[in-house]
Every structure is written in structure tokens, then in C-alpha cells.
Amino acid sequence: MSSARALGALVLTGVLALASACGGDDGKADAKGQSVVVTAANGAVRVPAAPKRIVSLSPTHTETLFAIGAGPQVVAADEYSNYPANAPRTKLSGFKPNVEAITKYNPDLVVVSDDINGIVKALEKVKVPVLLEPAAKKIDDVYDEIGDLGLATGRSGAAAKLTATMRAEIQKTVAAAPKKNLTYYHELDDQLHTVTSSTFIGQVYGLFGLRNIADPADKTRSGYPQLSREALLTSDPDLVFLADTKCCAQSAAQVAKRPGWSRLTAVRAGGVVALDDDVASRWGPRLPQFAATIGAAVGKVAAGK
Secondary structure (H helix, E strand, O other): OOOHHHHHHHHHHHHHOOHHHOOOOOOEEOOOOOEEEEEEOOEEEEEEOOOOOEEEOOHHHHHHHHHOOOHHHEEEEOOOOOOOOOOOEOOOOOOOOOHHHHHOOOOOEEEEOOOHHHHHHHHHHOOOOEEEOOOOOOHHHHHHHHHHHHHHHOOHHHHHHHHHHHHHHHHHHHHHOOOOOOEEEEEOOOOOEEOOOOOHHHHHHHOOOOEEOOHHHOOOOOOOOEOOHHHHHHHOOOEEEEOOOOOOOOOHHHHOOOOOHHHOHHHHOOOEEEOOHHHHHOOOOOHHHHHHHHHHHHHHHHHOO
């Protein structure tokens, strides 16, 4: 995204919007196999058994559709769907969705992660099937939503294979990581907005037994507090993960120049980790890559203690 605020909005909006109602994998095909019912956050949705014109308004779901082999069925993706490179990225917006712009692609299925401006009802009104698959609140939600998209696109087998591979890779990474009592800070932008252990991102870090220095600062329990410089310096985390390398051009060298940061344990011990903003904010097929980066950082810092 083009700004720190936009990145924070991407993560926060996606996680909060209807996240408690993630879809299940209990779909049913009709007797003739012409359609299938998928239980998503917006209820039981009947879609064509093998939709040929899918519009994705979620970068995460675009990644998933391609990962399960449904890429050729995607005719349009939103402006932030930058992965994989061959995704049919357009000017469609997931933040300001427009029914007329979407229907120009004659979709037989639309996938969204947020019901902004009542887009779900608006699409249903014009008889376009839409799946609302909101941002994951826990890791199992990731696998459930991949299963939903597999069912909806006729790619259930590929979806099951993908989730099994993801689980195995993450479990292997976590098992190989040293078990040390380390603390961390995950930076969303250069204004020190961050996440707590209650968020999906925080739970991924929790797999490694890491303690989040931001938890005490979340007085409103939003999951996304803004730390003060003093609080961060006092907490002195062992690890700093930068999820603002693209949006805000942050790096280990850059943060070391911030007032007082040169004294931080993470800076002195090489514990500042530059993340890919997209990988760190999306709850899809590249989750094992995010976990692998965390595991490598834990191993590096633990070896120096």
C-alpha cells in the first residue's frame, strides 16, 4: 500500500470485519452436480459447481485461488492482488467495492473478505453468488477458508492437499525452533502501530512461545495498539519484526537510526527482521513462509544467548 495508515487499515479492517463467522467446509452439491452449497460467513451460498468467471476482491483469496489451481477461473482481482504475478489485477477495490464495476466482468462467483458498503447484499440483489470469507482470527480459520474456496471452485482435492502441506510445514518449523523465553515486537508502520497476542498474527508468533511486548499496552483490547517510544524502549524486545518494509521503507539499518533504538537488544544482537508486508498480513497459502521467517529469527537470536 502507499502509506503506513493504509497498511494498518488493511490488517485491522480485515481482521475485525465479521471474523467470528468464518466459513466451514460442510458444502453439498445438488443432485445433478450443477451447483454446490458453501457455508461462508454470509450463510449457505449456492454457486455453480465449477464457476468459470470468478472475481476476487481479496488479495489473500486471490493467492488461495491460484494455489489450488483455480487461477484460470479468475477473470478479475482487486487492485492489491499482486501475487501471484499472473493474477488478473484490476482497478477493482475491496475497500470501496462497486457493484456496477464488478458486474462488468459477468462473474458467476465473487469472493470478498469484508462486507464493506453492504456489497454482499448488493451482489445478492443482482443474483451474483458471493462468498464472504473474512480475515482469520485463528489458524484453523485459514484452513477452513481454503476448504471453502476449494469446494466452491471444484478444487476440493487440491485445497485439502494444500492445507495438509501447510500444516506439515508449519509444524516442522515450530518443532525445529529453539524453545527460549524471547520477547518480540511486530511493527505495522513507522508510527509504532502493532499487534497483540490476541490477533491472528500474534497467534502465529505464539506457536514459537514468543512473548508480545505490546500486550500490556492494549488497554481497549482492540488487538492493535500504538506503542509509545518510551514503552517500546523500556520493554527492550529480543526480536523486532518489521512488516512495513514496503509501505514505509523500513529496515534494520533504518530503525537503528531512531532515537534510542541503538540500545535495543534486538538491534545490537541482530534480531531485527525485515518481513514481506504482504506475507505478514495475509492469512493464506504463504503462511508457512511467514512461520519459517519467524523460526529462522528465533534460531539466530537463541544461538547468541
